[in-house]
Amino acid sequence: MIELLKRHIGEPLDSLMTPMPVIDEDRLAANIARVQSYMDEHELAFRPHIKTHKIPALAAQQVKAGARGINCQKVTEAEVFADAGFDDILITFNLMGHERLDRLQALNDRIGDLKVVADSAVTIAGLSAQFAGAKPLKVLVECDTGGGRCGVQTPERALELARLIAGSDGLSFVGLLTYPKAKGETETEAFFRAAMALLDAEGIDCPIRSNGGTPSLFSAHLVPSATEHRAGTYIYNDRSIVRAGHVGLEDCAMQILATVVSRPTGDRAVIDAGSKTLTSDLLGFADFGHVVEYPQASIIGLSEEHGTIDLSACTGGRPEIGERIRIIPNHTCVVTNLFDALAFHRDGKVTRVEKVAARGLVW
Amino acid sequence: MIELLKRHIGEPLDSLMTPMPVIDEDRLAANIARVQSYMDEHELAFRPHIKTHKIPALAAQQVKAGARGINCQKVTEAEVFADAGFDDILITFNLMGHERLDRLQALNDRIGDLKVVADSAVTIAGLSAQFAGAKPLKVLVECDTGGGRCGVQTPERALELARLIAGSDGLSFVGLLTYPKAKGETETEAFFRAAMALLDAEGIDCPIRSNGGTPSLFSAHLVPSATEHRAGTYIYNDRSIVRAGHVGLEDCAMQILATVVSRPTGDRAVIDAGSKTLTSDLLGFADFGHVVEYPQASIIGLSEEHGTIDLSACTGGRPEIGERIRIIPNHTCVVTNLFDALAFHRDGKVTRVEKVAARGLVW
Numbered sequence: 001m002i003e004l005l006k007r008h009i010g011e012p013l014d015s016l017m018t019p020m021p022v023i024d025e026d027r028l029a030a031n032i033a034r035v036q037s038y039m040d041e042h043e044l045a046f047r048p049h050i051k052t053h054k055i056p057a058l059a060a061q062q063v064k065a066g067a068r069g070i071n072c073q074k075v076t077e078a079e080v081f082a083d084a085g086f087d088d089i090l091i092t093f094n095l096m097g098h099e100r101l102d103r104l105q106a107l108n109d110r111i112g113d114l115k116v117v118a119d120s121a122v123t124i125a126g127l128s129a130q131f132a133g134a135k136p137l138k139v140l141v142e143c144d145t146g147g148g149r150c151g152v153q154t155p156e157r158a159l160e161l162a163r164l165i166a167g168s169d170g171l172s173f174v175g176l177l178t179y180p181k182a183k184g185e186t187e188t189e190a191f192f193r194a195a196m197a198l199l200d201a202e203g204i205d206c207p208i209r210s211n212g213g214t215p216s217l218f219s220a221h222l223v224p225s226a227t228e229h230r231a232g233t234y235i236y237n238d239r240s241i242v243r244a245g246h247v248g249l250e251d252c253a254m255q256i257l258a259t260v261v262s263r264p265t266g267d268r269a270v271i272d273a274g275s276k277t278l279t280s281d282l283l284g285f286a287d288f289g290h291v292v293e294y295p296q297a298s299i300i301g302l303s304e305e306h307g308t309i310d311l312s313a314c315t316g317g318r319p320e321i322g323e324r325i326r327i328i329p330n331h332t333c334v335v336t337n338l339f340d341a342l343a344f345h346r347d348g349k350v351t352r353v354e355k356v357a358a359r360g361l362v363w
Numbered sequence: 364m365i366e367l368l369k370r371h372i373g374e375p376l377d378s379l380m381t382p383m384p385v386i387d388e389d390r391l392a393a394n395i396a397r398v399q400s401y402m403d404e405h406e407l408a409f410r411p412h413i414k415t416h417k418i419p420a421l422a423a424q425q426v427k428a429g430a431r432g433i434n435c436q437k438v439t440e441a442e443v444f445a446d447a448g449f450d451d452i453l454i455t456f457n458l459m460g461h462e463r464l465d466r467l468q469a470l471n472d473r474i475g476d477l478k479v480v481a482d483s484a485v486t487i488a489g490l491s492a493q494f495a496g497a498k499p500l501k502v503l504v505e506c507d508t509g510g511g512r513c514g515v516q517t518p519e520r521a522l523e524l525a526r527l528i529a530g531s532d533g534l535s536f537v538g539l540l541t542y543p544k545a546k547g548e549t550e551t552e553a554f555f556r557a558a559m560a561l562l563d564a565e566g567i568d569c570p571i572r573s574n575g576g577t578p579s580l581f582s583a584h585l586v587p588s589a590t591e592h593r594a595g596t597y598i599y600n601d602r603s604i605v606r607a608g609h610v611g612l613e614d615c616a617m618q619i620l621a622t623v624v625s626r627p628t629g630d631r632a633v634i635d636a637g638s639k640t641l642t643s644d645l646l647g648f649a650d651f652g653h654v655v656e657y658p659q660a661s662i663i664g665l666s667e668e669h670g671t672i673d674l675s676a677c678t679g680g681r682p683e684i685g686e687r688i689r690i691i692p693n694h695t696c697v698v699t700n701l702f703d704a705l706a707f708h709r710d711g712k713v714t715r716v717e718k719v720a721a722r723g724l725v726w
Contacts, residue, residue: 017462017726073668094624099380122684150625261457262513280643305436321485340723360703363380
């Protein structure tokens, strides 16, 4: 597929077949620059999460702008980025399983600065059993500061696990990490501060306090205890990030090109983008994406390769069969994950095609 | 990835890393046999939709059992199956766009029996412009018999389009097609019957009346005007099909192996399967899949690589960190589309690994 797409480089964007996610080069560059500038201003190390793009060339743009290292969610993703030369990788996952840990160890042996997280004695025991006698693995304790996913529930438990890591063969404790809830700055700061005080009282060094998330990205400075911030979605932005404030629809670098293939009734259009293009991620919205040309239109239903649009609220024109529309997705990160390659554009022309190199990897 | 998986052939199923969708060979074979037997009994031609598996070897099992041809949704999918030797392919999509139609024509030239659908004069004009002077393309008129997606709204309009197809260079009218709503047999039969009467009155032959869908599959005989039925999901089944009746959880051939990676609280477990494994398809359910070992557990939230499970209703045991669980997904067809390869098993051992050959194709 990538070869087919590459034939369009230099051609008009509209020469691409649909459905196809395309990335606006200028918006992409502006998103990277704006966030890096904010982080620089607040003296926060910035660690982009590559889950959003899974493309080494984009991580290189992020690092060139000033990012310090990258964030992956899987060992196999990290391998792709290590192959591309990235040397500072944080994997924010409780990693377990023989095959996965073997690969993690091989990865640790070949890059300079690999870090992982743990939130239980079981995870720590597994890591220690693997890394005892090998090059030590850096481990952060994951803290649940309100996000309600993984993480220890109290600063006291963070201390216990830090102690356990520090005392485990093959492991080195390097800090705390949270994936917070939106607008959870107060809770996160309180948790970090309390845990740091407990660690300090025992003389355990805690150089990294890693905070994260795009929706509350521009509030990262409200967590002064944090030393770094992680974010992924900001590079493209999407409808959910627009809703969070701070950015507008014009800051969304990813749009999905789609074609109206049917107009069964006056109020209904059907496009060639369904759940295998847009995904079913609603993220609190009532419909499946924002139609740029017809903002009053509502993508009310998705089957796998069809999207059904309700046009009844459209007071202006309505799209005709064969017409192309552009959609800003609810959630970019899951769209990326459906396509083997994406096309980029500037001034209405295709500039490049990038393979989504870390897509479809497991473990 | 496929090479990594193939190393596990012959090994215990539990040797596979998670998250991983796996297919039970015996359930798969039983699902194929049961549906084919029903169709044979009712003298309906059966045309499996390959969207569910996208694997030529499985389509071969379906055809070997008695299916007559296959159903694809994209030209590029059909190409993969044509490469694998399938000669009777129906693409149920209003196909348009220069590149797509060029490929469609090349496909028509190399297989014996290619058919597509159209529900508008625009689609028909595009097909005719492409196929005029070439080997004629067979076209069915898509009818909206209550499904509310694509399709002409009335039998009278079906007649008009049939007339248009029959009178268009390069095209041949071969029948009617619907993707009906669940339990829409009465409406579908009435629509087909009325359209057939109109066509008959004009002397237009209408050899194919194609009905479809898995949820109402075992009511296909309630549409006696239909000559064939199309269905995809039945080969694996999933939670949504179980809800529709006729099959049970024990008939679901696909399960997703996942590992509990965190137990932050007594009531919360986090697994390594998120929306990039299970997808966010709810299909009317309140949660994201059925946990086989803990049926009272509820997968209440998905982030991309984490699934959050509420255990508060579990009256028996609760899973521990490191424990493996199996999940029956809400919707199999979208899970397939996320993985480059799937593993199959029988008697607790991995039997084979199949590449999801038509995954990630566009157009």
